[in-house]
Amino acid sequence: MAEEACWYVVHTYSGYENKVASTLEKTVENRKMQDLIQQIMVPTEKVTEIKDNKTREVERKLFPGYVLIKMVLTNESWYVVRNIRGCTGFVGPDNTKPVPLTEEEVQKLGVEKKDVEVSYRVGDSVNIIDGPFDGFVGVVEDIDTEKNRVRVTINMFGRETPVELELGQAEVMD
Template sequence: MAEAARWYVVHTYSGYENKVATDIEKAVENRKLHDLIPEVMVPTEMVKEVKDNKTREVERKLFPGYVLVKMIMTDDSWYVVRNIRGVTGFVGPGSKPVPLTEEEVNALGVDRKEIEVNYGVGDSVRIIDGYLDGFIGVVDEIDTDRGTLKVTVSMFGRETPVELELGQVAALD
């Protein structure tokens, strides 16, 4: 039975995150370990920075000193990642790497799950997650690129528009 790849956090020297990520990818390519280490990423965000009265967008690392690696933990995969120049170890107690939990992966937004949209504009949907859990609303707009939709919900006798993520609603049967 093949186990599923899980996300692990690798600690690196500060400033070496991108180098470590590319070195891991090269090692995976050279040793043909794509089935054990399918993905490596350095989480970043775009931030507006004002310098000398000029605003520009720059990419900033979310977790300096860390690289996320999606892998099946075996002796081979552990050895490859652990022996990359710039890697100081895995995050976890002692020498035992601990994978991220499903909640942590969702909070980081690293694994984007494809959500099937089986409703359209004008359809009634039930909100299944969040502070409006259990409410029924009518879909006003769907933005699949951003993964959001706008729903009008009747609360306290008023029509209230709310923006939700696609995974927070389900079509009414």
């Protein structure tokens, strides 16, 4: 297939996000459309809630009323998604042709995780090559590949100061 799959946002009735996602997954499986509709997700986050002096962890939807779908846009895939019960349509300027998310939007939403190769380890000296601390030299304290973050201690105004950066903002010193 020549066309590449892109991420699209589908608007649903409030509270129907999971129902729309599961119905769409079953429809894709039944019609053997896995090559057209590749991934369906309802972005959520875990939040600690304190209610009546009891702490519990709950899963909360990041975008209530929306479902993200990675698909190759064809008349068939558009029709299937559009006609799922609870789905009100694609997000975009009009309902005739859905607009895919840009690469930048996909990155900001954290929809797709890109594996970043890091050439440094905890304890290594690194140059900061981007951002407000560009040009500083520091020592790696912690690396969190899940969140794409690295904590580096730099010397600023004569004090050791920890700063948090994205993994690509630092490189190992030669």
